[in-house]
Amino acid sequence: MSQSIVTWPKEGYHRVPYRVFHDPEIYAREQERIFRGPVWNYLGLEAEVPDPGDFRTTYVGATPVVLTRAEDGRLHAFSNRCAHRGSLVCLEASGKKRDGFTCVYHAWRFDMEGSLRSVAFRRGVRGEGGLPRDFSMADHGLEKLRVDTFAGIIFGTFSEETEPLTDWIGETVGPGLRRLMNRPLRILGYDTQIVHANWKIYGENIRDTYHGNILHTYFATFGLSRYSQENGAIIDPRGLHLHFFQKRGAEDFTEDYTETASSLRSMQKDFRLADPSILNWTDEFGDAKTVYVTTLFPPLMVQQLMHCFAMHQVIPKSPTSCETVYTFFGYADDPPELTQRRLVQANLIGAAGLVAAEDGAVCELVGNGTVGCANAASALEMGGRDLTSGGDTKISDRSLRNYWNVYRTLMAL
Numbered sequence: 453m454s455q456s457i458v459t460w461p462k463e464g465y466h467r468v469p470y471r472v473f474h475d476p477e478i479y480a481r482e483q484e485r486i487f488r489g490p491v492w493n494y495l496g497l498e499a500e501v502p503d504p505g506d507f508r509t510t511y512v513g514a515t516p517v518v519l520t521r522a523e524d525g526r527l528h529a530f531s532n533r534c535a536h537r538g539s540l541v542c543l544e545a546s547g548k549k550r551d552g553f554t555c556v557y558h559a560w561r562f563d564m565e566g567s568l569r570s571v572a573f574r575r576g577v578r579g580e581g582g583l584p585r586d587f588s589m590a591d592h593g594l595e596k597l598r599v600d601t602f603a604g605i606i607f608g609t610f611s612e613e614t615e616p617l618t619d620w621i622g623e624t625v626g627p628g629l630r631r632l633m634n635r636p637l638r639i640l641g642y643d644t645q646i647v648h649a650n651w652k653i654y655g656e657n658i659r660d661t662y663h664g665n666i667l668h669t670y671f672a673t674f675g676l677s678r679y680s681q682e683n684g685a686i687i688d689p690r691g692l693h694l695h696f697f698q699k700r701g702a703e704d705f706t707e708d709y710t711e712t713a714s715s716l717r718s719m720q721k722d723f724r725l726a727d728p729s730i731l732n733w734t735d736e737f738g739d740a741k742t743v744y745v746t747t748l749f750p751p752l753m754v755q756q757l758m759h760c761f762a763m764h765q766v767i768p769k770s771p772t773s774c775e776t777v778y779t780f781f782g783y784a785d786d787p788p789e790l791t792q793r794r795l796v797q798a799n800l801i802g803a804a805g806l807v808a809a810e811d812g813a814v815c816e817l818v819g820n821g822t823v824g825c826a827n828a829a830s831a832l833e834m835g836g837r838d839l840t841s842g843g844d845t846k847i848s849d850r851s852l853r854n855y856w857n858v859y860r861t862l863m864a865l
Contacts, residue, residue, distance in 0.1 A: 457481065460865055465857040466837045466849070467829040470822035473650040478863075479771040486750055486862050487513025487768075490614040492600070492607040492621075494752040494765055495519045495529055497779065499604065499637040500546065505564070508546040510777075511767045512608060517597065518542045518553070519606060522564040527601070529608040530566030530594035534558075541594065566594035602626070603633035605754075605763075621748075624688040628695045628746045631737060632756055636784040640795060643778040645803035647812045649819030651774035652859070654766045655751035657811050659855050661685045661696050661846035662834055665718065667814060670806045672718035674731060675700055676758070677743055680709045684844045691839060691854030696846055698743035700733070730796055733758045749858055757807075759790065760797035772819060776812070778802050832856070 457477050461467035472478050487493060493512045496519050500508050507520040509532055516532035518541070534541050534555040541553045541562060552563040559572035568589045576582025597608035600617040603626075607617055614620070621629070647654055657663070664677045671677035682702040687694040713719055725731070733742060736759070744756040751766035763779040778801060782794045801808040822828070832849035835842020839857060842848035859865075 458865055460860065461829050463837075465839070465853045465860065466832045468832065468856055469827075469829045470825040473653055473819065473822050474771055476771050479650075479768070481863060482768070483513045483515070485864070486859075487515065488610040489862055490609070490611045491750060491862070492609050492614060492617055493750065494748070494763070495597075495599070495606040495608045497604060497637060497639070497763065497781065498527075498601060498606060499639055499781065499784075500779070501527070501606075503548070505548045505550050506546075507542065507549060507564070509542055509544070510765075512597070512610070514768055516540060517608070518566070518594075519599075519608075520564045523550075527599045527606060528565045529597040529599050529606075530562075531596075533594065534560055535568060535592040535594060536560050536571075562594055566596050568592045568594075603629045604637060605629065605633065620692070622688050622690070622693065624686060625693045625695050625746045625748065628744065629754060632744070632746075632754060632761060637781045638784045638786065638791075640780040640782055640791070640798070642780070643798075643802035645776045645812055646769065646773060647776060647815050648773050649815040650772055651751065651766050651768040653815045653818045654774050654776060654811075656852055656855065657815055658745075658751055658753040658764065658766070659694065659747050659851045660849075661694075661851055662849060663814075664698075664846070665713070666716055667718060667810050668807050669718045669720060669723075669810075670800065672713070672716065673720045673723050674725065675703075676731070676800075676807075678703070678709075678713070679847055680705050680713070683846050685846045685848065685851060686844055687851055687854055691858050692749045693747060694851050694854075695744065695746040696851075697741045697745070699740045700742035702740070730799070731758070732793065749855070755801070757800055758797050759793050760800060761794065762798070762801060764801070776803075 458469055458471055495510055496508050501521040504521055504523045504525060507518055510517050517529055518532045519529045521527055532540050532542050536558055539555055539557040541555045552561055554561040561570045563569050574583050597610055599608050602617055602621050665672050665679045677698045680703050682699040685696040742758050746754040753764035755762050761781050765777045767775040769775055780798050782791050800806050832852050835848030835850045839854050842850035
């Protein structure tokens with residue numbers, strides 16, 4: 453692979469060459485330098501694997517991974533790829549196993565830690581076939597990840613060079629994660645979607661604080677998220693992560709806001725809800741924040757939208773497609789009526805969500821619009837051109853400039 457596979461515009465991180473959304477060589481480098489590099493990747497929630505024998509499958513970049521809780525209660529993660537011929541070993545999305553995982557192809561069996569435990573006909577039959585006598589079972593386990601947790605969220609990394617997880621999370625977004633993940637959880641369900649756009653386009657979208665009031669009709673029309681409300685976007689000093697928030701009802705209809713907002717497609721003054729109870733909200737956290745979102749690099753969104761809580765993972769599938777996976781949850785001690793409210797408000801996000809359906813659509817518009825643009829680039833100058841300009845307002849591209857600065861550093865571009 454060549455040392456430099458893309459020429460970045462001379463302006464730097466406030467210009468992004470559209471080639472990075474389509475080039476297979478760039479996609480291949482991302483797997484090694486980002487997803488297998490010094491990065492902590494989201495694997496799941498402790499509530500999804502609470503007991504010994506529990507497992508779930510996921511991905512780190514393009515690599516299929518199994519997350520388990522072993523008999524001793526410890527968490528493990530390893531590649532879901534047989535050491536013999538590369539077949540998937542675990543075919544279920546989740547479940548419970550006591551005797552590990554057996555590959556359907558040739559019945560090589562691995563334990564809950566990913567170690568090879570048995571091989572069908574290892575000694576052959578009637579003195580013929582089988583493995584060599586010096587074949588090492590210990591050397592043919594499944595590729596293992598380092599695993600750690602933060603506030604009940606499980607992360608993994610392939611790299612020995614990755615810093616401790618608490619340092620990776622940092623103090624900017626750590627308190628917000630603890631705010632939401634403050635007690636035992638109950639998993640409420642899942643939603644997935646294939647989006648025909650590069651994973652970084654969706655990665656930009658979940659960090660893009662500028663589009664919410666402009667794109668999302670439901671947000672703007674029914675007052676869930678408007679720039680007239682008290683809001684903010686706080687970025688990690690290294691640019692890795694950020695959190696942003698909104699306070700519904702804290703309105704200040706200034707002239708500069710109403711002049712633009714009144715002409716936006718997203719502002720539909722004549723729209724009414726047949727059942728407005730979907731907007732019912734009481735302050736669970738005592739801070740009046742109806743929207744509170746934390747995004748971690750690489751793309752993971754941890755979101756509170758009124759009473760709807762979700763992990764939103766973005767998984768690369770090809771240079772021009774990705775999968776979004778929502779994990780909806782509440783608290784284990786929620787009363788039934790609050791669980792029902794969370795489920796009703798879950799209709800706002802997900803593949804067909806009243807809000808999030810527009811996110812998938814515009815990501816595909818960007819994917820389609822940037823095809824064949826070898827020398828074209830985006831212009832990320834809302835709020836300024838450097839990593840710190842723009843303040844803490846959401847009407848800024850500052851979070852995206854930081855995103856691309858981190859990306860370029862990891863990719864050595």
